[in-house]
Amino acid sequence: MRYALKRLVQSVLTVFVVVSASFGLVRLLPGGPLDYLRAQAIQQGGSDLSVTEINRRIAAQTNIAVEEPLYVQYLEYMGAIFRGDFGRSIWYEAPVTEIIGPAIPWTVFLTGSALFLAFTVGVSLGAFMAYREGSRFDVASTGIGLVLNSTPGYVVGLLFVAFLGYRLELFPTGGRYASALTPGFSLPFLTSVLHHGALPILSMAVVGFGGWALSMRGNAVRVLGEDYLRSARLRGLSTRRIAMRYVARNAILPMYTGLMIAIGTVFGGAVIIENIFAYPGIGFYLIQAINARDYPLMMGGFILITVAMVIGITIADLTYGWLDPRAKGGDARESY
């Protein structure tokens, strides 16, 4: 319980640090976003715009009231963010929450499915490779795994778009679902979602599973040589029990930290993949915002993508404590 509490506090702290940093980036940099927004407001409104009017506009866009003392600005900014108010997008002329809010589930759908697919396929493949160690299948899969592990996801995505999207016209090359359909739990809608999501998910999963397979193979080969496995066999335990409780559990455990880093890379990778497939998720809007110099949308997108990732990692971390009881015990070590 203490472990879970500590993790939760740390997650909240992370979000707090990121939001504070974003305030610092927007507010404190000379020649930074705030100056840019002011210059733009003057350009748009002409010379008859009063200073208070400009400040009012900037406050509406960024939640930063420039005329207040710095600490008040900071508190108001933090308050607004935690109420869910991320300011107003300049490009879309709408509240940032309205634009990015609906995009979050789609990004989570892409990254979650890709991660799940890569992990399960990779682990099963790796276990099978370890079981048939030294066979032709093992050698061939190791080679393929190495090549896939050396390929960035966006390369696969671009190849998918070029060949499966444009050349063979098997898959759509953009969007989240066919525009004629209304969202809801209907079969045509769900198939359309899968059809549109298939290529982005696959291009992230294909490059991921090679790495998982290789590390699972290594771990499983190591576990297969352990003494406790021999005593388990001598005790006459069923093969299934040995495979699941002894080999799988002990081989997967060391890969769990890798999973946390993978959550980070998959969220980063999604930014590029969403743009290749014109898939309106958070990453898509983040790049749109940068190209349009839409700072409120950019910071909102960045904060929300971080929050999504923090939640993912916290869940992974809490389940780790459940998988590996040793992690729960606090570490009492002497300090030097």
Add this chain to the structure above:
Amino acid sequence: MGGLTPARKEVTHVSPTEIPDEADDASTEAVESEPSVNNEARSAITGHAHTGRTPADGSAVSAFEQVAHVSMTEGERRRQWFEERVLAPARIVWNDWRARTGFIIVVSYLLMGTVGTVLVTAPQPNQGELLIGAFRTLEFPLGTTASGTSILSQLVYATPSMLIMIGSGAVFTVALGTAVGTLAGYKGGRLDSVLMTITDIMMTIPGLPLTIVLATVLQIKGNPAVIGILITINAWAGLGRAIRSQALTLRDAEYVEASRIMGMKTPTILWGDIIPNLMPYITMSFVQQARAVIFGSVGLYFLGVLPYSSINWGVMMNAAVNRAGATSSPAALHWLLLPMLTIIVLALGLTLLAQGADRIFNPRVRARHAKTIGDGEDDEPDDPTTTTTTGGF
């Protein structure tokens, strides 16, 4: 994880019964010319007033009195150092096909970035016809872009800045990750928890979005070294955590404890006792970080969100897709595929090299290949590669 056995001790140990023949004459000369300090120290400790050395047959000498009866001349020492540090690793690299392939690939990219720019003419618009396909003409072996620039020369001229970027990013990550990881793991206590809290926070911020935001807000210029650091801005955190857990296993080793009791300063212990033993892991991480820099930078250049001062593989992909519609039109496809292939081959070379690095630092493999250091211990017929590769997306 890579061999955590204290590598240094095993390799430099010269067993008294296995002296190479030619060393014998040299050693007697050396003894005569400068009486060994070791000998005096020994008589002081044991109380025996031995003036000569123990005879070569080594009979009836207690373990405390035994001294290595070879003292090497400077030249020999240098030769042995060369053998251990340069020749043995080189032999290992050459005997393992994976390490060999990786090494050849990486060296040829290094050559491409240095010599290549001298041999190939610089890329310019309208060097030839527009959008010549790959492998059609001898003048433009890899074809041309939509503005008639030779793709080969673009690929070659992009290499130096990519190499600088990769180098600076990998050095930054590995240096910071190692410093934080070893310090936290060795010191423990409050320093450990403070450093690890910072590390965990950095780890949970998505790297590429952070890079994009920082590059936009800070208005970085296109200096490749700065971009390299920016790409790996929080990659040190993951590495630091991994190195900390390895340092934890070493902090209570006897020789570390001995250094601590002797009152050595923390940096000395970290540098002398902890880091050498983590070198295999650190080298592997360096290569993996290099790969991460390539993936990240090319991806972001492809999106067009990073500033650049010279041509670049990601910028080429961006131009191919946005200016010539390479994904939808077959005529421009080679313009997109060639930079992709360049990246994949380099990344593959780095991955293979990382696996080779694992073998170089494995003391068993190395002792087998260093011929002048005696026979070494029992050789394992084929060491399983301990390189762990986690899912890279």
